[in-house]
Amino acid sequence: MKQGKSYTIYKINSESIKKTKWNFVTDFAKLRKSEEVVGLSESTLIRILRRIEGIDELEFRDNLTTLEAEITDLKSYESSKANLIKLKELNQKLRDMLHIKDLVMITMNKPEHFDRLNSKKGFTIDGVKYKRLFGTAGGVKNKTLFYASDNIYGELVRRIENGRDMEIKIPAAKLEAYKSLVASSSLSVGSLDPKKILVVNDCKTIFKEDVIRIYDEKGKNYPTVEEVEGYTIENNASDGFGLISPKLAEEWGINSGGCMRNAFLKGMIFPFDFHEFAKTEAEEKYEVFDVWSKTAKDIRDVQLILTTSMLKLWKAYKSIEEYIGCCNKNGFTFSITKVTPKSLENQRDLNYQFIQSLELSDADIEELVRPTVDTINDIMSSDYRKTILYLKGEDLKEKGYKIKGNFDYTNALMIEPKLINDPYVKNKVKDLISKRIVDAMKGDLVVRGNFAIASGDPYALCQTIFNMKVTGLLKAGEHYSRYWSDNGVNRVACFRAPMSVANNIRILNFKDTDKMKLWYKHMKTVNIFNAFDTTPHAQNGEDYDSDSNLTTNNSVLLRVIKELKPIICEQGTAKPIVPKEDDLQIANKLSFGDDIGKVTNRGTSLYNVLAKFEKGTAEYNEIQYRIKCVQHYQQNAIDKTKGAEWSPFPKEWYSANANQIIEYDTEEDIQRKLLNISILADKQPYFFIYRYPETSKKYKEYVRKHEDNCIFNYGIKLQDMLTKQDRDKAEENFVFNYYSYIPVSLAPSTMNRICWKVEEEFKGIKKGSNKEKFDYTVMKSGIQYNQKHYKQLQKLYNKHNALMQSYKKISKQDDIDKEESNEQSRQFVDEFRNSSLEICSNMIELTDMVLDICYSKLNESKSKQFAWDICGEQIIRNLCQSNDFVINIPVLDENGDINFNGKRFRMTKSFIRSV
Numbered sequence: 001m002k003q004g005k006s007y008t009i010y011k012i013n014s015e016s017i018k019k020t021k022w023n024f025v026t027d028f029a030k031l032r033k034s035e036e037v038v039g040l041s042e043s044t045l046i047r048i049l050r051r052i053e054g055i056d057e058l059e060f061r062d063n064l065t066t067l068e069a070e071i072t073d074l075k076s077y078e079s080s081k082a083n084l085i086k087l088k089e090l091n092q093k094l095r096d097m098l099h100i101k102d103l104v105m106i107t108m109n110k111p112e113h114f115d116r117l118n119s120k121k122g123f124t125i126d127g128v129k130y131k132r133l134f135g136t137a138g139g140v141k142n143k144t145l146f147y148a149s150d151n152i153y154g155e156l157v158r159r160i161e162n163g164r165d166m167e168i169k170i171p172a173a174k175l176e177a178y179k180s181l182v183a184s185s186s187l188s189v190g191s192l193d194p195k196k197i198l199v200v201n202d203c204k205t206i207f208k209e210d211v212i213r214i215y216d217e218k219g220k221n222y223p224t225v226e227e228v229e230g231y232t233i234e235n236n237a238s239d240g241f242g243l244i245s246p247k248l249a250e251e252w253g254i255n256s257g258g259c260m261r262n263a264f265l266k267g268m269i270f271p272f273d274f275h276e277f278a279k280t281e282a283e284e285k286y287e288v289f290d291v292w293s294k295t296a297k298d299i300r301d302v303q304l305i306l307t308t309s310m311l312k313l314w315k316a317y318k319s320i321e322e323y324i325g326c327c328n329k330n331g332f333t334f335s336i337t338k339v340t341p342k343s344l345e346n347q348r349d350l351n352y353q354f355i356q357s358l359e360l361s362d363a364d365i366e367e368l369v370r371p372t373v374d375t376i377n378d379i380m381s382s383d384y385r386k387t388i389l390y391l392k393g394e395d396l397k398e399k400g401y402k403i404k405g406n407f408d409y410t411n412a413l414m415i416e417p418k419l420i421n422d423p424y425v426k427n428k429v430k431d432l433i434s435k436r437i438v439d440a441m442k443g444d445l446v447v448r449g450n451f452a453i454a455s456g457d458p459y460a461l462c463q464t465i466f467n468m469k470v471t472g473l474l475k476a477g478e479h480y481s482r483y484w485s486d487n488g489v490n491r492v493a494c495f496r497a498p499m500s501v502a503n504n505i506r507i508l509n510f511k512d513t514d515k516m517k518l519w520y521k522h523m524k525t526v527n528i529f530n531a532f533d534t535t536p537h538a539q540n541g542e543d544y545d546s547d548s549n550l551t552t553n554n555s556v557l558l559r560v561i562k563e564l565k566p567i568i569c570e571q572g573t574a575k576p577i578v579p580k581e582d583d584l585q586i587a588n589k590l591s592f593g594d595d596i597g598k599v600t601n602r603g604t605s606l607y608n609v610l611a612k613f614e615k616g617t618a619e620y621n622e623i624q625y626r627i628k629c630v631q632h633y634q635q636n637a638i639d640k641t642k643g644a645e646w647s648p649f650p651k652e653w654y655s656a657n658a659n660q661i662i663e664y665d666t667e668e669d670i671q672r673k674l675l676n677i678s679i680l681a682d683k684q685p686y687f688f689i690y691r692y693p694e695t696s697k698k699y700k701e702y703v704r705k706h707e708d709n710c711i712f713n714y715g716i717k718l719q720d721m722l723t724k725q726d727r728d729k730a731e732e733n734f735v736f737n738y739y740s741y742i743p744v745s746l747a748p749s750t751m752n753r754i755c756w757k758v759e760e761e762f763k764g765i766k767k768g769s770n771k772e773k774f775d776y777t778v779m780k781s782g783i784q785y786n787q788k789h790y791k792q793l794q795k796l797y798n799k800h801n802a803l804m805q806s807y808k809k810i811s812k813q814d815d816i817d818k819e820e821s822n823e824q825s826r827q828f829v830d831e832f833r834n835s836s837l838e839i840c841s842n843m844i845e846l847t848d849m850v851l852d853i854c855y856s857k858l859n860e861s862k863s864k865q866f867a868w869d870i871c872g873e874q875i876i877r878n879l880c881q882s883n884d885f886v887i888n889i890p891v892l893d894e895n896g897d898i899n900f901n902g903k904r905f906r907m908t909k910s911f912i913r914s915v
Contacts (some may be wrong), residue, residue: 001662002373004042004043004185004187005041005043005064005098005827006039006040006042006098006830007035007039007040007042007098007100008038008039008040008095008098008099008827009037009038009039009040009099009100009101009103009104009105009109010026010031010036010037010038010104010105010831010888011036011037011038011085011104011105011106011144012024012031012036012104012105012106012107012125013036013106013107013109014106014107014109014110014113014114014117014890015109015110016034016036016111017032017106017113017117017123018116019126019286019800021783022117022121022123022124023120023124023127024123024124024125024126025125025126025579026126027123028095028099028785029672031183033830035806036230037467037827038105038662039826039827040100041185041836042185042186042187042318043182043183043184043185043335043339044182044183044184044186044188044331044333045103045183045185045597046100046162046633047331048156048159048182048330048331048332049100049101049102049152049156049187049346050102050625051159051331052094052152052155052156052331052427052659053152053293054897058313058494059660060325062095063097065095067090067097068094068874070090071090071091071094072446073088074087074167074841075803075837075841075842076085076843076844077841077842078787079840079841079842079843079845079846080105080841083595083841083842084288084839084840084841085840086836086841087837087838088838091834091837091838094208094603094749094834095834097545098858099365100148102148102152103133103148103149103783104125104130104146104702105139105144105145105146105147105269106144106145106147107142107143107144108143108144108145108592111592112587113586114143114588114589117132118131118132118500118585125149125534126611128149128150128151129149129150129230130147130149130150130153131143131147131148131150131153131158132146132147132581132585132588133145133146133147133148133157133181133582134146134179135155135588135591135746136178136180137174137177137181137591139180139182140311140588140591140592140595140641141591141594142580142590143592144827145588146183150207153472154887158330159316159330159331159332160182160263160330160332161179161184162263162326162327162332162602163317163322163326163329164264164313164316164317164326164854165316165317165327166253167576167578167868167874168313168316168578169576169577170313170576170577170579170641171575171576171577171579171592171642171643171644171660171702171866172574172577172579172583172584172586172587173574173579173587173590173641173642174312174574174590174641175579176341176579176584176587176825178264178266178312178313179264180266181261181264181266181449182261182263183742184261184266184335184337185337186261186335186336186337187336188333188334188336189252189253189334189335189336189777190333190857191324191327191328191333191334191765192303192304192324192334192336193300193324194319194321194323194324194325196301196302196303196304197302197303197304197305197306197313197320197324198288198290198297198299198304198305198306198320198465199290199291199305199307199314199320200291200303200305200306200307200308200461200464200465201236201286201291201307201308201310202235202236202237202239202240202307202308202461202472203236203307203456203457203460203461203463203464203531203832204236204237204464205235205460205531205532206232206233206234206236206816207232207233207234207235207476207532207533207552208230208231208232209230209233209533209566209718210227210228210229210230210231210536210565211227211228211231211534211537211565211566211567211568212225212226212227212228212503212543212565212566212567212568212628213225213226213227213228213231213568213570214567214568214570214628214629214631214632215570215632216572218649221650222650223627223629223647224631225625225628225629227565229755233534233537233568234307235531235532235534235536236459236543237403237456237460237470237472238456238460238461238544239267239305239309239310239456239533239536239543239544239545239547240266240267240268240307240308240309240312240460240544241267241270241310241455241456241544241545241548242260242267242268242269242273242305242306242307243269243270243272243274243304243305243458243462244258244269244271244272244303244304244305245273245274245275245302245303245304245460246271246272246273246522247303248303248304249269249271249522251567253336253337253339253477253751253882254269254271254336254339254340254630255339255340255341255342255524255525256270256271256340256453256523256524256526257269257270257271257339257340257380257453257455257523257525257526258332258336258337258339258340258547259309259338259339259546260331260335260337260342261334261335261336261337262327262333262334262335262679263323263326263327263330263332264311264312264313264316265306265310265311265603265867266310266312266545267306267307267309267310267544267545267546268453268455268544268545268546269304269306270522270523270524270526270529271456271517272458272462272523273303273519273522273524273699273730274305274462274465275297275299275300277459277462277466277519278299278300278466281416281462281466281468281470282462282466283461283735284296285466286299286300287299287887288302288465288466291308291314291706292318292319292320292649292723293375294319299465304334304854305461305465306804307461307477307783309545310545313607319905320628320858322424322704323401324903326878334389334529337546338546340452340453340525340526341524341525342525344450344452344483344525345393345450345451346394346395346448346449346450347394347446347447347448347450347776348446348447348449348450348451348550348552349439349444349445349446349447349735350442350443350444350445350446350447350550350692350825351497352442352443352554352691352751353443353495353498353499353500353600354378354498354499354550355368355443355445355493355750355751356443356604356607356749357500357501357504357607357627357750358414358506358557358560358561358729358751359500359560359562359627359750360556360750360753360754362753364556364560365750365753365757367555367556368554368556368804369440369445369754369758369761371445371446371447371901371902372436372444372445372446372758373440373758373761373762373902374901374902375390375438375446375901376434376436376437376762378390378900378901379432379433379436380433380765381912382420382429384413384417384419384420384897385888385890385898385900385907386898386900387420387429387885388410388413388414388888388890389890389898389901389905389907390900390901391410391413392414393905394412394892394900394901394905395892396889396890396891397889397891397911398891398908398910399910400910401889401912402912403775403876403912406875407868407875408868408873409422409424409425410873411429411876411887412425412779412876412879413425413877413889414888414889415876415879415883415886415888415912416779416879416883417880417888418774418775418776418778419774419778420909421772421773421774422774422776423774423855423860424531424854424864424867424868425495425710425862425863426911428616428693429497433664437762438690440758441687441690441754441755441758441759442688442690442691442755443687443751443754443755446550447554447557448553448554448615449492449550449552449553449554450483450550450551450600451548451728452481452483452525452526452527452548452549452551453525453526453527453546453547453548454526454527454536454542454544454547454548455506455523455526455527455528455529455544455551456528456529456531456544457473457474457528457530457531458519458520458523459472459473459531460472460473460474460530460531461673461784463544465826465896470479470531471564472530472531472532473513473515473516473519474511474516474528474531475508475511475532476528476530476531477533477878478509478510478511478525479508479509479510479511479527479529479530479535480510480512480520480528481508481510481526481527481528481551482520482522482523482524482525483525484510484551484553484910485510485512485556489510490510490511490512490873491507491508491509491510491552491553491558492507492508492510492553492558493505493506493507493508493551493553493554493557493558493561494506494507494527494539494549494550494551494673495539495550495551496539496540496542496547496548496550498540498542498550498596498600498634499566500540500603500630500631500634501603501627501628501630501631502508502511502561502562502564502568502630503565503566503628503817504540504563504567504631505538505561505564506538506539506540506563507561507563508527508533508551509557514587518603527549529544529897534566534568537566537567538566538567540631540634541569541635550669561592564706566873567628567632569631569632569635570644571635571639571644572639572644572645573637573700574639574642574643574644575643575646576914577907579600586643587641587642590640590641590643591641591901595637595640596634596637597629598632598637599634599637599649600630600634601684601688602630602649602653602654602681602686603627603630604684604688605654605681605682605683605684605685605745605749606623606626606630606681607685607749607750607751607883607887608654608681608682608683608685608745608747608749608752608909609623609679609745609747610623610627610749611622611679611742611747611749611752612749612751613679613746618675618680619675619679621844622675622679623679623845626653626681629802633647633648633649636648636649640669649701652673653676653680653681654680654682655680655682656677656680658676659673659676659677659680660673661673661844667682674828675759679829683742683744683745684744684745685744685747685749685751685752686699686744686745686752686755686756687748687751687752687754688744689744690755691728695743695744698741698743699742699744700710702741702742702743703718706718706738706809709734710734712735714734715902718738721735721871722736722738748866763809776855777851778879778882779847779851779875779878779879780846780848780852780898781844781848781853781878782848783844783845784845785848785849786840786845787838788847788852789840790852792848793836793839793840793846793849793850793853794853796832796836796839797850797853797854797859799868800832800865800866801862801863801866803828804828804863806845829869829870832866832869832870833869833870835846836870841871843871843874844874846870846874847867847871847875847878848872850866850867850870851867851870851875852869853866853867854866854867855867863907868872879911885911885912886909886910886911886912887909887910887911887912888907888908888909889907889908889909889910890905890906890907890908891908892905893905893906905910
């Protein structure tokens, strides 16, 4: 899918606004320095803003393309004062075009700031009053919301409401979530004639299955967990997905499926030939009715089928004609957030949530970690060919390789193998190895398999549309995957995060008949679930609006996974109301923070406690009960954000203070508290020192303190003391206290044992120190340049290093999500590239200067990232020219001389058609 434009927006801390007595004045340069300017991806929200401002969409894109072409063209000219001035003007014009005006994001540093910002007094930015617009699902978790200026607020809100019936009752949190869909990163594919759209009821099936039911009962402190035989399941077999004709899918660039947005619309659309279905399966019945059931439609005119679970507020409109009319009037179009890949990967990593509940022997762990360990050992060999295989994957083709805008060191290494000795590349590979080892220690173990988006059975949905008996092509216990069937695999393990209990894991059995191949032929890279069993329920309430699963045929996992009854957590419901602004603000506040993450981590701690007890003991059984309840409390955390009744994770299960025995406790109270203390989940597992920097810091400080204490008082190292056989009373007391107060759990849980196994594998190994000299001039063109420009770039280089170091530190401290971090990094790179070009406008000349700066003896120990951020494209061009546009590609060959990851490869050469 083509990547949309990246824009900038102010993301201001509420504390910064408070310091100005709630009258904030912007300064782009200063806010950039304080990292309060962030990137924002293309979305319907941005497109609507342009419409409000009277900017024609096509004209804007044409002007943007023309401006970018002019800037690119200017870079090829000789650097001169006139060109520098011109380039600076053009870059400023580009910044202005891509900066979002009249919208800001504000992060709440304190709860009272939220109240003050949304009070009648409010606040101003640059003298203009701003009002709360909405909070996205990801944003409110981090206490960040969108605000709009008074200049556009009324009109923007009117458009976002999209002419809906404002008296429709709905829980406030749901309405807030539906409105915020407008901010989803997406690319418009245009509007569609309402005659070509059919909105239908979802495919509902009812069946019975044995389950574990968990629910809250009035008067009870803890959830009730009961096994129920023949529990009635009311299943939405099309929850979150619809269908698109193969013809329209091709026009919109959708392969096996695409995630769609429009006003109050969210979900996947999968290519399926419903015209042919009408002809052959429905026996030429072409007349269908939509949810409004006013007039019949001919299915042959329809190109897009939406379900009511996709069009969230369908009841707020009288017809599809009214809905699309409102969308056209207010600036909404159909847009795509992501599409399924053309092909699926052959390898992916597990994560600790998928593994922690499994009972693995030492032999199982050895077998499970071995492929990961072997791969790491392969890339530690400093063989550039193996490095390429690790970085680029094992599925490279001999012909048709394209750089595709990836102007990084991996492609450079394929063009010029000497770069394996480049200190920048060596450090990158070294960091890669270190990170890969750490990832393995926290459970990211490589397996054969892939993540693929899930779909319900489109055949069953069509049967619903045509009022046929719903049988589906897949029966209970059957699933479909073109990928796995083509690879001769009919049984896999299936996982989906967040995962807390072994009951969440499912074994999928794939069916592959000629009829399935015919009807599912356009859905090659998705997993299709049947409509008649609890697989999606077991996968922690999975739906089909773009949820994905990891599937693998790993022999260890298939051997140890037990097929358990699914857990059904009965949810609370929020009261439908006609939400007002106050209600939406309350919904925001309830959603602040990551309660789901906290519950999930406490569940992981419970597995460590479980490892201390024998099966069948009272403690073991109680911990198993609590682990099952983790899924229930995860759901409660979600219910809280929706304004529904909920109960928090019991504090007495993880806090010693909550179990203090007091004077008025009964004998029953005392025994319960003593049990709680004996199985308290108050420590994170040891392997979390590789997951959370704060946990690592506490653990290392604790160990260092006791190391010093041990040497000072007993004259031996800590490790020697811990393994000493003949300790005296004082030494025994020291060791007892060491283990009692250590800040992490050292219990032999599955994940801790995996972590220790990987630690042992790489204990004492040094990640190579290739001393070969590298001649960086292979990346240069040899052009003469201006020394004055060189000195100016040197200052910019130092500024770049300081800023990137600062942001890296803040990202770790604030746990900024990967998408936001990548977007911010892209903004930094663009800014520094523009600043560099304003010093020297000629890209060839600039590249030679930057390389001389980064690789000079003065900066020998400093980062070379600046060169690749600013000049990566030109470096690749220079390398291509000096290597006659030949690239080295490792390809699979059973007779090849390269042994990597248990397979053989050979190197082949290919010509690069374009850069």
